[in-house]
Amino acid sequence: MYKRLFEVLSIFSTIFGFVSIILFLINLISWGIIFLVLYILFNIIIILKDKKQKKLFILELFMSILLFPYFPLILFFHIKKIKPLYSPIDFEEGKLDITGNISFSSVDLAPFYIILKYGDPQQRKYVVRLVYNSILENKVDFIDGIELIRNAIKIDSHPDVVLYASDALTNLEKYLISSISYYMKNLNSLEDYINFGKYSYYYAKSGFLAGEHEKEILWQALIILRPSIETFPESPDLIFYTFKIMELLNEYAELENMLREKLNTFKHQKILEYAIFYYIKKRKPKVVQELVSLYMDLGFSPENDAIKFILGG
Known part of the structure; x- marks a missing residue:
């Protein structure tokens, strides 16, 4: 009630x-x-x-x-x-069973950055706790959330807040490692492959890894994901994370070949939006113009603000 x-x-x-x-x-x-x-x-x-x-x-x-x-x-x-708003973070509280659809609620983190800068220690701990839980519940983008918590460590001088944020980052890294390990051993469905690719990509982008360790994680993921696309050729999420990993590995030639193939055979909105952003970064305006025209011809309704801006809406 x-x-x-x-x-x-x-x-x-x-x-x-x-x-x-x-x-x-x-x-x-x-x-x-x-x-x-x-x-x-x-x-x-x-x-x-x-x-x-x-x-x-x-x-x-x-x-x-x-x-x-x-x-x-x-x-x-x-x-x-x-839960108690200021209770210590339990290292074992991270959840591994993530079986729902991959979608993120759009949460504006700007107010939280303001509190981290001007709030008292209890309020700053509250923000860390809130963002930490929201990351695990897919209410905040994983990478954006980690960046906010890491920012709390950089700018805060209060030892309790720094320790609290450090514990949160440590727990999130453990969560990523456990998730990758779990899904790599249990690749039984399309959702398992998507989650494996997603967490591998997050781990590489999280800032926890550097140099050869980052490349090792990415190559491990790509070796598994590349053939899985042949098994699940019409999964936009699986294709998306595979492309993102290839991009981090600078495998641009293979990526562009696969991207052209998918755009010819599987014109999905998510893949087309990825292609638009990719070729914007590669500074190929003619290709971008062709893709935008195709996007409009297919009658897609953009939810991404950047795509809306590009389309002039």
């Missing part, structure tokens, strides 16, 4: 927050103040309804204002796993 009430209150509080911003922007100040007050009142109710958050009422209320209007939305993400 509480869980359902919490979800409803969080949704309404978020709506009130965004509506108040719109009202202020169109100069309806009085109405804007009313909706802002409703946003604060609903957050107070949410905090008081939870005994764990009730003990931190002033801090939570401050966070709701500082993270306006995202605070109730952030809490909504974690309603299914209500």
